[in-house]
Amino acid sequence: MTVEELRERVDGFPTRRIHGYRVRAGRPFPYGAHRVPGGITFSVYSDRATAMSLVLFERGAKEPTAELPFPPEFRVGSVYAMTVFGLDAENLEYGFRADGPFDPAAGDRFDASKVLSDPYARLVSGRDVWGAEPDWDDVYPYRARIPDDDFDWGDDTSPSIPTEDLVIYETHVRGFTRHPSSGVSAPGTYAGLREKIPYLRELGVNCVELLPVFEFDELDNPRTDPRTGERLHNYWGYNTVSFFAPKAGYAATGRFGMQADEFKSLVRELHRAGIEIVLDVVFNHTAEGNEQGPTISFRGLDNATYYMLTPRGEYYNFSGTGNTVNCNHPVVRDFVLSCLRYWVSEYHIDGFRFDLAAILDRAPDGTPLPNPPLLEQLAYDPVLRHTKLIAEAWDAAGLYQVGHFPNYGRWSEWNGQFRDTVRRFVKGDAGLVGELATRMAGSPDLYQGRTSSASVNFVTAHDGFTLNDLVSYNGKHNEANGENNNDGADDNHSWNCGEEGPSASAHVRELRTRQMKNMLTILLTSQGVPMLLAGDEAGRTQLGNNNTYCQDNELSWFDWGLVDGPTAERELLDFTRALIAFRHAHPVLRSADHPIGADRVGSGYPDISWHGVRAWSPDWSDHSRTLALMRCGRHAKDGTVRDDHVYIAVNAHWEGHDLELPHLPPGDAWHLFADTTMTAARPLGAETPLEHPGRYHLGPHSAVVLVGRAADPR
Amino acid sequence: MSFDIRLRINERIAVIELTGELDAAAAGRFHDTVDEAATAGAIELVIHAAHLSYLSSAGLRSLVFARQKMGDEVRIAVVGAPEPVARTIRLAGFDHSISLVDA
Numbered sequence: 001m002t003v004e005e006l007r008e009r010v011d012g013f014p015t016r017r018i019h020g021y022r023v024r025a026g027r028p029f030p031y032g033a034h035r036v037p038g039g040i041t042f043s044v045y046s047d048r049a050t051a052m053s054l055v056l057f058e059r060g061a062k063e064p065t066a067e068l069p070f071p072p073e074f075r076v077g078s079v080y081a082m083t084v085f086g087l088d089a090e091n092l093e094y095g096f097r098a099d100g101p102f103d104p105a106a107g108d109r110f111d112a113s114k115v116l117s118d119p120y121a122r123l124v125s126g127r128d129v130w131g132a133e134p135d136w137d138d139v140y141p142y143r144a145r146i147p148d149d150d151f152d153w154g155d156d157t158s159p160s161i162p163t164e165d166l167v168i169y170e171t172h173v174r175g176f177t178r179h180p181s182s183g184v185s186a187p188g189t190y191a192g193l194r195e196k197i198p199y200l201r202e203l204g205v206n207c208v209e210l211l212p213v214f215e216f217d218e219l220d221n222p223r224t225d226p227r228t229g230e231r232l233h234n235y236w237g238y239n240t241v242s243f244f245a246p247k248a249g250y251a252a253t254g255r256f257g258m259q260a261d262e263f264k265s266l267v268r269e270l271h272r273a274g275i276e277i278v279l280d281v282v283f284n285h286t287a288e289g290n291e292q293g294p295t296i297s298f299r300g301l302d303n304a305t306y307y308m309l310t311p312r313g314e315y316y317n318f319s320g321t322g323n324t325v326n327c328n329h330p331v332v333r334d335f336v337l338s339c340l341r342y343w344v345s346e347y348h349i350d351g352f353r354f355d356l357a358a359i360l361d362r363a364p365d366g367t368p369l370p371n372p373p374l375l376e377q378l379a380y381d382p383v384l385r386h387t388k389l390i391a392e393a394w395d396a397a398g399l400y401q402v403g404h405f406p407n408y409g410r411w412s413e414w415n416g417q418f419r420d421t422v423r424r425f426v427k428g429d430a431g432l433v434g435e436l437a438t439r440m441a442g443s444p445d446l447y448q449g450r451t452s453s454a455s456v457n458f459v460t461a462h463d464g465f466t467l468n469d470l471v472s473y474n475g476k477h478n479e480a481n482g483e484n485n486n487d488g489a490d491d492n493h494s495w496n497c498g499e500e501g502p503s504a505s506a507h508v509r510e511l512r513t514r515q516m517k518n519m520l521t522i523l524l525t526s527q528g529v530p531m532l533l534a535g536d537e538a539g540r541t542q543l544g545n546n547n548t549y550c551q552d553n554e555l556s557w558f559d560w561g562l563v564d565g566p567t568a569e570r571e572l573l574d575f576t577r578a579l580i581a582f583r584h585a586h587p588v589l590r591s592a593d594h595p596i597g598a599d600r601v602g603s604g605y606p607d608i609s610w611h612g613v614r615a616w617s618p619d620w621s622d623h624s625r626t627l628a629l630m631r632c633g634r635h636a637k638d639g640t641v642r643d644d645h646v647y648i649a650v651n652a653h654w655e656g657h658d659l660e661l662p663h664l665p666p667g668d669a670w671h672l673f674a675d676t677t678m679t680a681a682r683p684l685g686a687e688t689p690l691e692h693p694g695r696y697h698l699g700p701h702s703a704v705v706l707v708g709r710a711a712d713p714r
Numbered sequence: 715m716s717f718d719i720r721l722r723i724n725e726r727i728a729v730i731e732l733t734g735e736l737d738a739a740a741a742g743r744f745h746d747t748v749d750e751a752a753t754a755g756a757i758e759l760v761i762h763a764a765h766l767s768y769l770s771s772a773g774l775r776s777l778v779f780a781r782q783k784m785g786d787e788v789r790i791a792v793v794g795a796p797e798p799v800a801r802t803i804r805l806a807g808f809d810h811s812i813s814l815v816d817a
Contacts, residue, residue, distance in 0.1 A: 090738040090772045148775050152782065152811045191805040252805040256771050265807020 012037045014085050018068045025074045026081035031338070032120030032244070033094060033146050039085035040146060042094065044118060045331065046301045047078045048108055049098040054082060055115050057093040057143065059125070062135075064115070067097065090257075093125060093143035094118070098301055104313040107304030109295070115140040117242060117297040119335065122342075123147040123260060124215045124242040130174065130188065130249035131218060131233070131552070142215070142241050142296060145257060149346065151264045158350050159274050161206055163388055163412060163453035163529060164590050167580055168278065169205035170461055171534035172236070172556070173213060173250045179557035181565060186252035190259070190266040197273045199563070203537060204580035208270060209278040209353055211462055212237035213263070215245040220287060221550050223482040232482060232550035236462060238355060239287040239321070241296060243339045246347075260347075267348050276350035278388060279343065283325055283336050284359040284395065290315045290322035305331050308364055316366050318359050320396030327360045333374045341383040351388025353414070358395040361406055368399060372406055379408035390414065390456055403446030407454065412529065415443055418457045423470065423493035426518050428652045428701075431622040436650070440629060441608060442527030444594040451592040455528035459519045460536055463489075465546045467519065467536035470494045471512040472501060477544030480551060488547030501544060513539075514701055517575050517676040518650060521703040524579040525589055525648050537576035538562035539569035571679050578681035582673060582705070585684050588636035588643040595635070603634035604665065605645070615662040625653040626698070630662055633708070645708030649698050656699045661690075661706070669693055669711035675704045721747050728756035733765040736773035744776045745783075752783050759784055764794030764817050774799075774808060781811040791815045 014022035026041035033042045042054050053069040070080040095117055100110030117124065121144030126134065134141065177196060178188035184195040200208065216237040223232040237247065251259035270277050286306075288299045291314070298306035308316040308324040315323045326332050343349045354360060361372035378384055393405040393413040402416050418439045425432040438445050442452035460467050465476075474496045478488045497503075497511045516539065523530045534540075535558045542548050548556045562569050583589055595608035610618035611628035618627065627650055633643035647670065649659055661670055671687035677699040682688055687707050690696060698704055717740035718733040728751035736744060751759055759780060763769075780790055794817030795803065803809055 088738055090770060150775060150778050150782070152778050152808075154786075154810070185801075186805055189805070191807070194807070253802055256774075256802060256806075258771055258774070258802070258806045261806040261808070265810065268807070268810070 011083075014083075018071075019066050021066060021068055022085040023068065024083050026083040028076045028079035028081045030120070031079075032118055032122065033144065035089060035146065036083055039083045040087050040089060040092075041081065041083045043079060043081040044096050044301065045079050046098050046100070047305060048302060049100040049110065051099040052080045053097045054084070055095045055097050055140070056084075056087070057095075057140065059091045059093055062138070089146045093140070093145055095140050095144055096301070104291070107309050107313050109299050109303040111295050111300050114295045114300050116295070116300045117142045118144040119242075119297050119301065120244055120338070121145065121242050122244045123257060124245040125248060125257065127215070127217055127219070128248045128254045128257075134219065142217070144242075147260050151261055153264070153268060153348065156268050156271050156348055158348065158386070159206070159271060159276050160386065161276055162592070164451065164592050166207045166276070166388075166529050167205045167524075167583065168207045168209050168456065168529060168531035169200065169203070169534055170209045170211070170531055171558075172211045172462065173247070174235075174552070175556045176534060176558050179554065179559050181560040182558070183560065188250070189252040190250055190262045191252045194266045194269050197269055197275070200275060201273050203577055204584060205532065206274060207276040207278060207350070209280060209531070211280050212240065212282055212355075213247050213250060213279060214240045214281065215242040215247050216240055216287060218249060218552070223550065225480050226482050227480065233552040234550065235552040235556060236549040238282050238549070239285075240282050241287045243283075243335075244342055264347060271348065276388075278351035278353055278390065279349055280353045280355060281340075282355040283327060284356040285319035285321045285323050285325055288323060290317070293322055302331075305329055308362070308366055318362060318366060318395050318397040318399070319356055324359060324362075324366070326364050327374050328362065328369065328372055329364055333377060336374060337377055337381060340378065340387070341381070344383055344387055349387070351390065353390040353392065355392055356395040357391035357393055357405065358399040358401050361401075362399070370406075375406050375411070376408055379410040388412065403443070407450065409450065412454050412456050414461070415439075415446070415455045415457055415528065417446065418443060418455065418526070418528070419459055419461075420493055422459050422519055422522050425625075425650070425652050426515055426522070427493060427495035428625060428654070429493075430625065433618070433624045433627045434620050436522075436627055437610060437618070437629065440522065440526040440648075442594045447594070452527045452594055453529055453592060456531050457523055457526050457528040458531040458533075459523050460533040461531070462533065463547070465492055465494055465544075466533060466540050466542055467516050468512070468539040468541045469544055469546070470519075471515040472496055472503075472541065473544040474500060475544070476546040478547050480545060480555065481547060482550075488545075492546060511701060513572060514676050516572060518652075518701065518703045520576055520579055521648070521674065521676060521705060522650060524583050525646070525705060527589065527591065527594065530583070532576075534558060535562070538573045575674070575681055578674065578684075581684055582681070586633075586636070586643055586646055587641050588631045588633045588646055591636065591638050593638050595631075599632075601634050601639040603632055605630070605632035605634070607632055607635035609662065611647075611649075611659070611662060613657050613659060615660045626651045626657055628659060630708075647706040647708065648703070649696070650703040651698045652701065654700050656697060656702075659696045659698050661694050661696060663694070664708040667710060668708050670696070670706045670708050673705045673707050675699070676702045717743070719743055719747050721750060723751065723754050723756060726754075726756050727758045727760065728754065729760045729762065731762045731765070735768040735770075736766055736776065737768065737770040738772035741772045741776050744773070745779055748776070748780045748783050756784070757788055759788060759790045761790070761792045762794060763792050763799065764796070766796065766799065769799045769802075774802065774806070777803070777808055777812050789813065793817055
């Protein structure tokens with residue numbers, strides 16, 4: 001059927017007028033607002049409303065142009081649907097007004113004085129330019145709009161990288177290029193990030209994970225910096241206003257309502273560069289907060305459906321932010337599923353990281369479910385079938401599920417135990433050699449029966465110290481956050497290497513660089529999926545602030561001077577690049593199955609073997625701070641490809657040790673790839689043969705990576 | 715200011731001259747003109763934009779429409795777009811679909 005024929009369909013004609021607008025009953029699905037021939041269909045769900053109307057605004061107008069009540073016959077079940085003809089979609093903003101009981105004890109909080117944002121709005125205006133002062137008296141601050149879905153994707157497809165082959169780079173759209181040193185044409189935007197793709201390629205990461213990009217209000221933070229009086233922001237964005245809408249303030253073209261196009265262009269260009277994109281999504285709570293919070297959308301449409309409520313109708317607060325989304329309610333499950341499907345199909349997103357994901361397995365009364373329907377549904381959904389699903393497997397109310405998050409063979413987890421073990425080991429805590437070995441082998445104790453891609457390994461993330469601060473501060477320094485340094489985590493497992501904060505001592509600075517390289521070495525040679533925090537590769541500092549959620553300034557922004565300015569941390573950057581390249585070049589580090597310490601391919605070597613000062617004799621005792629391991633290359637990718645032997649030794653001891661190296665097959669010899677006491681790693685394929693073929697001196701607080709390959713140069 | 719559009723086709727090169735405000739209301743005429751050029755079998759589409767005083771997002775989207783209507787093998791060039799318009803085209807990533815050419 002051609003478009004012309006479609007225009008002639010019977011349902012393309014209005015059946016009546018309401019306030020002069022030509023309308024007819026709409027179709028209940030899909031929810032939200034969608035173009036149909038000649039008009040726009042609006043559909044919204046509310047189980048307990050007694051009346052619903054569609055509120056229409058001209059773009060930016062203070063007062064509505066019209067308010068069209070849904071006639072009773074335009075309601076199917078609890079869904080109100082209406083087609084309105086002759087609207088100019090480009091200049092339209094719309095919302096809903098729901099009337100119904102205000103009876104909190106029964107779960108109802110209807111408020112007919114509010115214009116409510118459409119939960120399914122795919123474009124939202126109101127915060128179009130980051131940080132711009134809005135009209136605080138606006139009767140409708142977050143306005144639903146209707147996008148065009150005509151983006152030119154060309155032949156874009158997902159790079160479809162196996163999860164275990166990913167190197168994830170966690171970053172913030174604004175923070176990545178907002179710093180004046182970034183040199184991009186539109187700093188702090190999707191377009192700015194797009195301009196930095198060559199840097200990401202050169203670094204070698206193949207997956208970018210973005211802090212929340214669903215529309216949020218950066219101005220919803222009431223605090224100020226007590227020292228400067230400046231406004232603090234909601235910089236990270238973990239407070240979603242609208243789940244289907246990309247953040248307009250992250251788009252240079254947001255003022256023209258073109259944020260969807262700009263974001264899609266970013267995705268398309270990342271894919272062209274072979275880089276996947278994962279979104280950090282926050283389904284555990286919304287920006288409506290508790291009883292005192294604003295009524296934006298869900299609360300006014302169907303409070304008891306969307307939120308977990310106590311028997312007295314109060315908000316459960318498993319998220320630590322005031323409310324908890326009722327994720328396993330059938331209607332909300334449908335909402336979450338539709339949302340994720342939309343981002344995968346419309347924006348070509350490759351994966352999601354779920355903030356406080358343990359909440360997603362709680363029942364409406366908060367009880368953890370053994371078989372949570374939402375998680376199961378996401379795991380088996382046809383559209384999401386190849387989408388990466390990553391859980392932050394805990395919540396703010398003590399539900400800690402690292403290692404036992406309901407996974408259906410699909411979910412990966414942020415491995416918080418990897419983070420803590422590596423930090424504690426490298427700073428020199430005793431009694432951790434055994435646990436470090438387990439973490440470097442992909443944490444089979446936590447993920448038995450699952451592949452090693454279940455473990456997303458990281459040492460730092462947006463929440464906490466940067467890598468540089470981890471070796472520069474013993475304690476957090478969050479005074480700028482306006483809470484007397486009471487916010488942020490206290491258990492950082494950090495060590496300042498002798499001085500708190502910036503140091504003029506060459507010794508301290510050299511030790512810090514070495515410690516950073518030690519942690520990067522462990523991270524990038526461990527089995528599992530490594531994740532780097534953006535800027536750590538260049539020694540980015542937040543001056544000891546481990547909770548910069550509110551800091552929209554140089555504390556959070558990536559200073560590109562660290563990459564190519566006079567203060568560049570070239571040594572660390574080059575080392576990180578080399579390690580990432582090494583990981584990509586050595587599939588033996590990226591097998592899907594966990595190693596078992598036995599020879600599975602007849603190579604004469606176990607897939608993984610453990611060593612100490614003496615070969616084959618690891619020291620597991622409590623006072624030991626040295627561990628070495630060897631990966632047998634014949635076991636690479638579970639024996640399907642051939643690789644070199646790789647030997648990794650880490651020493652958290654303040655004294656060096658002479659290591660006896662394990663023998664290699666005849667004809668092979670150990671070659672040095674990297675030693676963190678040296679400035680640079682060797683180029684791939686040009687690793688240098690050892691002076692003594694069977695021994696290596698491992699310096700204090702250092703790590704070494706050797707490659708066992710043919711003795712003759714290849 | 716009103717909108718004016720003119721099409722001429724020479725040896726399968728279609729040239730569209732735009733004048734005035736290309737907003738949502740005018741986008742329909744632009745689409746019809748692109749249709750006409752496509753039907754005539756143009757292998758190249760040159761859009762002169764130097765005399766555009768305003769280009770709304772619906773107008774910008776018309777460029778995407780042109781790309782999808784003409785097919786990948788047809789080169790589409792926008793000539794002389796005022797700098798704010800050109801910048802918006804670049805930031806939104808539309809320059810992937812069309813070539814921006816200085817006048």
